[in-house]
Amino acid sequence: MNTSYRTVAVLQRHLRRAVSLSSYALLFPGQGSQYVGMTCKLQDLPGTRTIFRTAERVLGYDLQSLCLQGPREMLNQTVHCQPAVVVGSLVALQQLEAQSPEVLSGCTAAAGFSVGEITALIFAEALSLEQGLQLIKTRADCMQAACEEMSGSMLSVVGLETEVVQSLCDQANAATTPPPKVCIANYMFPRGLVVSGGSDGVRCVEEGAVREGGVVKQVAVSGAFHSSLMSSAVPKLTRLLETMDVTMPRLSVISNVTGRPYSSVEEIRQLLADQVTQPVLWEASLRGILDNGPLTFVEVGPNKQLKTILKRINRDAFKSCISVTV
Template sequence: MTSERLAFVFPGQGSQQIGMLADAAKEFPEVPATFSEASEALGYDLWDLCQNGQQADINLTERTQPLLLTASVALYRAWVARGGISPARMAGHSLGEWSALVCSGVLAFPDAVRLVRERGRLMQEAVPAGEGAMAAVIGLEDAAVEAACAESAQGEVVAAVNYNSHGQVVIAGSSAAVSRAIEACKAAGAKRAMPLPVSAPFHTELMRPAAEKLAPQIDAIEFRSPEVPVVHNVHAKTESDPAAIKQLMVEQIYSPVRWTACVQAMAGEGINTLIECGPGKVLAGLAKRIDRQITAHNIESPAQLQEALQATAD
């Protein structure tokens, strides 16, 4: 059964925590099974890492990306196994778009796990540590953020890269240019502009070399048409052609995440309920800021999943 009013959204980097999904693993056999499948694909024990490792270990991009993908897929499998209705749309924030593609049947989970590990490694390698930065800008219109970046570039790269909600934009680029843009945003009236604890300038032109190296690896994997349409970060539209989806996933690495537009596009299709499938509730919070008519749930714990099952069965 499908609900035409329901969408699933999948979080990106930043939602990882040591000990996450511990409660879900006790109640949902899909969680340990999915982590076991990922561990086999990766060649190390991913569950042990996220339960017993150090936060610094899971914050390494090449570890973070397969970890969050696995957590999201595990929870979606738990949802399906308990009779949860199928969504009409899916979307994922940055890395989360890979989770959406797996859950919509575009590519096999082990292929995705290996690909996102490589995606993380290449993105981290693209810019030496310390040379890139990201910052969150709160309380400034998109156009003003873009103008601040343009005046702050001075021959370097700095750009708006995550349009997360109205008045919440993330910028990224060369460290010095980001520092200049932070001051320019404050001068333009931003309530806050602060560096983020991220070591690479994701979704900027500085990531293009990583995208070019990942492209042949993406091309080598079988992609299928999605069973549930996925709204893509690059243009906030759906795509059914597997070759076009591959190209979008390459472009996504160095293109802005148009998350506000993605949520608005789903709302325009009649979606009024979002379920955030993965650790944390960042996307659920953003959804309410983007469109107050949207009801959002997150399903990280057994109690939350049960509550969402009941809410969407009514």
């Protein structure tokens, strides 16, 4: 049995176990989950060809070749990896639809981490594929430009309470002048946070977190995402979103900024633009979905990062979580 058939067989077994639960929530990964070779096993699906052709037309380059062949350094650039992650997730959706359409018809909620939120909105038909790709292209270009304008970094801090990490950020901001300042950028899981901002301030937080007994790790990104260092991207995204025919999603889509479902088209436009400077409330987003009753989470896209995070939030939900990878 080749690898692709084994993947399908495993997926089908997991779905059969989950059939007793009445609904599903789809999770879409963000930047950092990409890898060279992604989608290689799903090239024969008709939807894959359509998605990549549309991506090439909108983006202006051959994303399919970049995903399949690299080079890795180019794929990992912000300007390329954000479209790659979203397109990879959309291709994984084609596999899920082909093998288990009942999951899509039974889906009641969707959430995406950072750029993955745009994937969720495309899936929920709030944005067309073309609009979503244009938004991702502009978002990635603007964030890449912001990284080049002002250097910054991100730091994972595990094992410390939020109040402790916030205090370390406050101390770093008081000690480092002038700005850019540091802030908590991602609320991942209990005692699991990511700090973002100017490199000097992030180093101060790192030193303080180690003293407090935290486990720290530099995040492999090119800048200080979800912080004020991305402010230059907001006006451009706002202008673009104002021109787009955004509609209310056909199912509940959770905003990274509020941790709650979107309630209006105006809120989608505003929060998608603001999202690049605001923290990702990921733990709150998943807990909000779980509060609405029993369901099965399905992570759709490259790698299994979101399932790993889910284990720190709700172990029962983690045990039933299905991964549909590319």
